[in-house]
Amino acid sequence: MTTVTRTSTAAATGTAPAARAPLPGPYLLWLAGTQAGLLGDAVLYFALGWAASAHGGGAAGLVLTAVTVPRTVLVLLGGAVADRFGARRVMLVGDTVMLVATAALALVAGSRGTSLWLLVAAAAVIGTVDAFHLPASGSMPGRLVPADRLPRALALRQAGGQSAVLLGAPLGGLLVAVGGLSGAAAADAASFGTVLLVLLRVRPLEEKPYAAPTGLLRQAASGVRLALGDPLLRSALLLTGAAAGALLPVVSLLGPLLARAHDWTAATAGLVTGGQAAGVLAVAGLVAWRGALPRAGVGAAAGLGTASAGIALLALAAGPMAAVIGSTVTGIGSGLFACHLGPLVLTGAPSSHLSRVQALLTLVQSVALVLSNALLGLLADTTGAALPTLLCALATATAALTALATPTLRRA
Template sequence: MTNSNGRAKSPLPRSYYVWLSGALASILGDAVLYFALGWAAATHGGTVAGLVLTAINLPRVLLLIVGGTVGDRFGARRVMIAGDGVMLVGTVVLAVVAHESGPAVWLLVAAGVLVGVKDAFYLPASGSMPLRLVGKEPLPRALAMRQGGAQLVTFIAGPLGGFLMAAGGLTGTALLNAATFVVVLVIVIAIRPVHDIPPAKGSGSFLHDALDGIAVGWKDPVLRAALITTGGVAGFLLPVIPLLLPLLARDQGWSAGWTGVVFGVQSLGLLAVTLFVMVRGALPRPGLAAATGVLVAAAGTALFAVSAAAAIPAAVLVGAGSGLFASHIGPLVLMSAPNSHLSRMQAMLTLVQSVSLLAMNNVMGNLARLTTATTAVLACAAAITATGVAALCSRALRTTSTAEPGPEPVAREDIGAAEAV
């Protein structure tokens, strides 16, 4: 079988399937724990619930660049082993203390801080693992498989979390999460990435290395355009379904059942594109494909404002556009980043998403309150369109091709930001 570039597809190594099974188990455990912490915090009121969510998100945002720098300096695999070990101990302690004293506020906040700090170090390292395990040519299919699996796991995490909280409370949920960390810890220790990259030689100054990661992401034209586009998508597209769609549904009198169907159709659209990339491979110009996906999602977002009858095709377009963007922008960033900066570029990618989403959730929510949900949706559609057009105007992003993948240029391996671009 050949991919969309007309070449025979390289098979994914067995080690990737093993790692992916552990990664998905970890995602499931984390999603269930997030649900459990939010549910337990809600029993103390809205203020505590917001405090616990802040305890998770704030350390993650503040420490992402630090976590990416640590991953590049000491090796992604070592960081993951340390993170899994810390979380294994932490979730067991959470289970024991919750069993003895109940879900006290201080315990929930401490657990949130632990999760946020772990994510800041773990996400950049984990994000670079597919490239280390499969190499460049099969990378889009590998990332699409991970994205599709994560979508399915997240879909079942909510009902599973509710069942576990009803059956075993926070203690039982924490023990399940601890079990997932045992699985992934054994897997990460056992596998040896075929395409692994030695830890980067640091400058001697941790701060310099952290700032160098930011500089490389900003000065490289492909990475800069990819990061800016990702920030626009995170800020204006990601709030549409979870935040604005329920508000729009209430304003226009949609039933809860119909709104739920629209939610599901959007996920199906995203999964359909993800499965296509898994089977056929990515398109040869990932930046162009990602920008096209943004414009498709913009059209779907605007269509939401028409009527309830247009919601289904709108959801399909939003899901398909999101899938087209996500399945191409991730491989593009990994393949464009210098080998010495893989974890730091993953940290930058996560950071721009987190900051944009955190800010625009509040902006769009208040815009819907001060005007109407329809106005907020149309504003998002206009901003998403501008983001897609700007991406197409970036020659570096639009013309970058993966048709003939080759080895990373030697000049970009271990050089500083000033020389890397």
């Protein structure tokens, strides 16, 4: 079986030499281009949210929904398209569409203003392209990097993505202040141009389009069947859903609610969020430098256990300092989890199904996050933010213990 063969080979060759081996040049070039694209996207997302907020809360929610709905509905189809026609080709088409769309957005916003229909249309284009681009992009490390170096490669990618999030908001604010939505869209268009130039030079060695005997919908369904039928992939996907539902809402949703309950300032709330980002960056940088733990499943479980302790500390924090420490510990656990589970999923999927498995991973995270955000938000309105935060800590600890009790994950 593919999963056993690839994992066993990495273990048999030893992790110490591989952990220090240099990452492939094509991957580093692709990662540099991807980083430029992520920074441009973060700038545009801030600008879209800011422009939408001028139309009211309902309008802002509509714009966010216009991104989320097509991304969620089409992502499995996007994974099938990337596996069938090639991830690189799908990314080239998607980046070209976004280059044209963001350039058009810059022109229209500059000449006619930021009407609500324009924001919704732009958001819908972003969500649709994301549905095809995200599975293709998520599979690229597995196509460019040997399995024994994937933990370091993915950790470096995670660090870059987190840096883009941290820099995107202030840079977006600066660009919006100078040039409005038009300026932010022009900057994002330039970033897509950079990504296109990089993709023209990067070619995965083993990626070949194939003529499938079935339609795209059946191919998408076969990716779901493969993941659910494989013990390692099934366990990893369930663990990812649990982590997305219990871990991701803590900083984005419950953290600000806790800050308001304590009458902390927005700057203090920002420090709490920054602590989580700093924790993720620290772990990602360490794994990128030194390599991951020998047993990835145990590393992922340890990350969830660490995050659970940080979430509990955040929930019980009486002052800003304790809250920042709690969010930092949460970030350390989040980074540890992501840096170990990501390689498990990529090495566990056959090369013919890499994008489809990544699409399913995205879908699981999105559905879990949407459901948990709604339930936790309602509970916070009823009982206050501390109780749902403690429940998240309990759920995260339960997921960690479940992972350790699952032989497939524990031995991976």
